[in-house]
Amino acid sequence: MNSALKELLDLLDLEQIELDIFRGRSPEERIQRVFGGQVAAQALVAAGRTVPADRMVHSLHAYFIRPGDPAVPIVYNVDRVRDGRSFNTRRITAIQHGKAIFSMSASFHISENGLEHQTVAMPPVPEPESLETFQQRMLDVVGDDPAWREWLSKPRPVDVRYVHRLPWEAPADDAGAPVVSDENHVWFRYEADLPDDPLLHVVLAAYASDFTLVDTVLLAHGRAWGAADISGASLDHAMWFHRPLRADEWVLYAQESPWSGGARGLARGQMFTASGELAVSVVQECLIRVGDDVTKS
Incomplete structure (x- = not known):
């Protein structure tokens, strides 16, 4: 287990400061705002610690309200909305500087038998080890940019391998126009033998789910983060957990962007196990501003 993954697992081990109140922190590095996947993962940890161990999250719906400040702790308040015989519902609010920066509703369900089907197939893609x-x-x-090369030399908690081109590669066609794509498939895996705690694996899937969805919207326009005329952020995030998965085994995250407009874009994702089972579905709306609009609040 590398140092970055150890740090992430430590960030997800929230401090309980009162009944249903938890405190988390951000990595000790220079970043402008807290990564959205981190807030979603920590909120899910907080919720999961208030339900019985036999209940697993099956869906979450979240809103990113304000940018998170990485320099101060985040307080997570959990509201026990309902404790039923089969389902538990939780509402989680993340607070900094006395204001909500994030809110999530999460539903947990006992394991039950029922009808099963899967009509969607995992896309045919190269094996992750070949990428x-x-x-x-x-x-x-x-x-040869030294700052970028130093950043790339740092360990990362998750191994991500793009099936298609990177957004930053941005090839052009013969006429000089950017090549666009409405698909963005990536493999990911946390490189360690992780504990068998099912909540940990879905939390790590939630963390990884926010890495590349906005990229998928930008790929549809042949654009990428880092350009001076582009700014944006995640607005909301929804996940449905269909079956158990292990985050320390390869997961294919197949993503697409069916629409963008009005400074917003929609991205959808499906996480498949390496054997082709659909494990998680994801939908996110993001804010993307271009040109003179990048400075609007």
Whole structure:
């Protein structure tokens, strides 16, 4: 287990400061705002600690309200909305500087037998071991830039491998126009033998789910983060957990963007186990501003 993954697991081990009140922190690094996947994962940890161990999260619906401040702790208040015979419902609010920065509703369900079907197939993609890592591919993009190369040399908690081109590679066609794509498939895996705690694995899936969804919207326009004329953020996030998965085994995250407009974009994702089972469905709406609109609040 590398140092970055150890740090992430430590961030997810929230401090309980009162009944249904938890405190989390952010990584000790220079970032402008807290990563949305971190807040969603910590909120899910807080909720999961208030339900019986035989109840697993089956859905969550979240809103990113304000940018998180990485310099101060985040307080998570959990509201026990309902404790039923089969379902538990929780409402979680993340607070900084006396204001809500994030809210989530999560529903937990006991394990039950029922009708089963899966009509969607995992896309035919190369095996993850045949693909270069994100860091290897980005080295070709950044060239000799020392700051970027130093950043890429740092360990990461999760191994991400793009099936298609990186957003930053942005090839152009013969006429000079950017090549666009409405698909963005990535493999990911946390490189360690993790504990068998089912909540930990869905929390890590939630953390990874926010990595590349906005990229998927930008790929549909041949654009990428980092350009001076582009700004944006995640607005809301929904996940449905269909079956157990292990975050320390390869997961294919197949994503697409069916629509964008009005400075917003929609991205959808499906997480498949390496054997082709649909484990998680994800939908996110994001804010994307271009040109003179990037400075609006």
